[in-house]
Amino acid sequence: MAQPKTYHPLLVSLHWLMALFIFMLLFFGKVLLVNTSNAEPVKMFGLTMHASIGLAVGVLLLVRIWLRLRTTTPPPATAGNAVLDSIGKLTHFLLYFVIALMVASGIGMAFFHDLFAILYGGTGAPLPPYFNSPPRFVHGIVADLLIALVGLHIVGAFYHQFIRKDGLFRRMWFNKK
Ligand code: HEM
Structure with missing residues (x-):
């Protein structure tokens, strides 16, 4: 089967929806959740959201991996340098892995x-003090790793789009034809 120029429309939708959700989780997690005491009533709402x-995000990730394995994807985009291409591939793999870890x-x-x-x-019980528990520690450290990976991913995408001018963003958008 010929390789398409863009990803499957459902994969495109999943990419941008997950990007929005992950941005919200990281931003509100780092800025609001961490700085709001468990005793404040608003914390319960924030944490439920x-x-x-x-x-x-966990469910969308599973659907995305399943769809990614079942659809034909565009040929790999090259940055014109073998090392940069390997970093790109590794970043993509780590993004899936680290999101799953979060x-x-x-x-x-x-x-x-x-x-x-x-x-x-609806037990009505107060939120326990979980800040020093092992999974809380892992969640915090992995969040920092995810922020670094998302940053690298965005820098890479902008490098393709604006420096190499290879129209990379079109691959992750809906085919107009
Ligand atoms: C991709 C998915 C997720 C992302 C990106 C994310 C992001 C974050 C971030 C950035 C923080 C603050 C970490 C810190 O600075 O130490 C946080 C805290 C937290 N997250 Fe998540 N999270 C995700 C999934 C989940 C899930 C599925 C749950 C529970 C079912 C959860 C429960 C919590 C809790 C309880 C905290 C602690 C909040 C506090 O310090 O009071 N998170 N998360």
């Missing part, structure tokens, strides 16, 4: 501290 969007550590934290019952079960 955070966990729900985080779980949605979701897994979030779920781990929720089980460890019985957060699902508190957030969704």
